[in-house]
Amino acid sequence: MKVGSLKGEDSKMYLDKILQKSMEEIELSDKEIKYLLEQTHEENINKIFSTARGLRKKYFGKKVFLYGFIYFSTYCKNDCNFCYFRGSNTKPPRYRKSLNEIITTAKKLQKSGVHLIDLTMGEDSYYINNTQKLVNIVSKVKKETELPIMVSPGVVNDEVIDELIYAGADWYALYQETHNKVLYEKLRANQDYDLRFRVKKYARNKGMLIEEGLLAGVGNSVLNTVESFDIMKKLNVSQIRTMTFIPQEGTPMENWKQTNFLSELLNIAVMRLIFPNLLIPASLDVDGLKGLEERLDAGANVITSIIPPNDGYAGVANASNDINEGFRTVEGIQETLARCGLNNATLDEYKNWVENQKLKISIEGGRINDKSTDYRWKIAGNRNCLSSKESRVLLNFTG
Numbered sequence: 001m002k003v004g005s006l007k008g009e010d011s012k013m014y015l016d017k018i019l020q021k022s023m024e025e026i027e028l029s030d031k032e033i034k035y036l037l038e039q040t041h042e043e044n045i046n047k048i049f050s051t052a053r054g055l056r057k058k059y060f061g062k063k064v065f066l067y068g069f070i071y072f073s074t075y076c077k078n079d080c081n082f083c084y085f086r087g088s089n090t091k092p093p094r095y096r097k098s099l100n101e102i103i104t105t106a107k108k109l110q111k112s113g114v115h116l117i118d119l120t121m122g123e124d125s126y127y128i129n130n131t132q133k134l135v136n137i138v139s140k141v142k143k144e145t146e147l148p149i150m151v152s153p154g155v156v157n158d159e160v161i162d163e164l165i166y167a168g169a170d171w172y173a174l175y176q177e178t179h180n181k182v183l184y185e186k187l188r189a190n191q192d193y194d195l196r197f198r199v200k201k202y203a204r205n206k207g208m209l210i211e212e213g214l215l216a217g218v219g220n221s222v223l224n225t226v227e228s229f230d231i232m233k234k235l236n237v238s239q240i241r242t243m244t245f246i247p248q249e250g251t252p253m254e255n256w257k258q259t260n261f262l263s264e265l266l267n268i269a270v271m272r273l274i275f276p277n278l279l280i281p282a283s284l285d286v287d288g289l290k291g292l293e294e295r296l297d298a299g300a301n302v303i304t305s306i307i308p309p310n311d312g313y314a315g316v317a318n319a320s321n322d323i324n325e326g327f328r329t330v331e332g333i334q335e336t337l338a339r340c341g342l343n344n345a346t347l348d349e350y351k352n353w354v355e356n357q358k359l360k361i362s363i364e365g366g367r368i369n370d371k372s373t374d375y376r377w378k379i380a381g382n383r384n385c386l387s388s389k390e391s392r393v394l395l396n397f398t399g
């Protein structure tokens with residue numbers, strides 16, 4: 001059947017069939033995923049969003065997770081063409097926060113109720129050449145907050161990954177942005193694609209949870225996105241994000257025409273259909289508080305880029321938007337959550353999710369040896385995803 005030429009009732013039936021398969025968690029074909037991503041009619045898109053919300057509910061109930069964001073150094077030796085903080089840009093604020101400042105901010109975030117601290121930096125040579133200082137930040141923030149930690153330091157070598165794990169890092173976030181190597185070269189000029197990808201695999205094999213990310217609106221075709229989802233599945237990622245590219249002053253892509261947020265929203269929803277039990281962020285960094293509701297309505301279940309006001313920290317895609325207004329705070333998002341019929345998960349619920357996901361990754365990686373005596377192995381089997389019932393048993397999730 002040529003699905004591209006389907007019209008009227010036929011096309012409606014085809015979409016319904018795909019969504020029914022998603023609800024039953026039957027793996028979708030590439031052709032079906034492509035069809036979902038190509039939808040332009042409001043009615044069809046709303047159906048996809050509502051199916052995504054249904055799957056989110058099945059696995060996570062009404063609960064969302066909240067991530068505090070600490071961009072502790074905005075210096076960068078790289079020159080990504082899309083990024084405001086690329087080394088050669090003279091426009092952005094450059095700062096390197098002291099250890100004490102970072103700890104104070106982390107504690108503030110912890111008290112406000114976030115479930116994780118994301119420690120992010122530009123590829124700052126100061127830290128790349130003194131990795132002990134980076135490791136020390138992680139271990140101090142872990143000790144002072146006892147929260148799960150995500151690190152986003154860019155590419156680091158294997159020994160540093162080992163040390164970051166030892167210091168208490170649970171997650172490694174490193175986004176390829178695209179899995180089309182030609183496009184990658186244009187976006188992350190002079191950065192080795194294979195190295196970036198390999199270091200993620202190394203961290204995952206060492207037991208870290210991995211977050212992969214795609215930029216929307218930079219030239220990824222629908223087929224590229226389908227392929228990216230396939231690669232994410234093989235990479236055994238635990239969190240997947242997509243953010244719309246925001247053109248940045250002083251960069252080579254300054255005059256790039258920004259797209260609307262639809263392809264980001266469709267990506268979020270389709271990710272939820274393909275990876276129903278994984279974490280998918282709604283980032284406050286892309287369109288601030290006003291863009292949160294539509295991202296949650298598309299099926300996201302983590303709110304990222306929560307930043308304390310007036311501490312002098314920047315965001316990435318929107319370096320200052322909504323920060324000092326206090327909108328990117330746990331308090332600031334509550335009204336939106338209520339409108340979406342959602343609420344904050346407890347810290348224990350998040351910690352359980354993280355610990356059980358680590359267990360699941362290690363089981364699927366075959367690193368728990370005695371499979372026959374491990375009941376968790378029996379229920380996980382060889383599938384990519386656990387069913388919602390299995391997941392609830394395994395994750396002890398009460399939401």
Ligand code: SAM
Nearest residue numbers: 082083121122123152154175244245246316317
């Ligand atoms: N320097 C590290 C690195 O590049 O991996 C850590 C920073 S990383 C978390 C910053 C991410 O923000 C990028 O990987 C990209 O996905 C996103 N980003 C950067 N500039 C952006 C822009 N102008 N619009 C949208 N997203 C952007």
Ligand code: MD0
Nearest residue numbers: 152173283285304305316
């Ligand atoms: C965010 N600005 O959550 C942050 C950043 C890095 N791990 C995350 C892209 O939107």
Ligand code: SF4
Nearest residue numbers: 076078080083086122
């Ligand atoms: Fe540097 Fe990261 Fe920005 Fe690239 S995305 S210029 S590596 S801060």
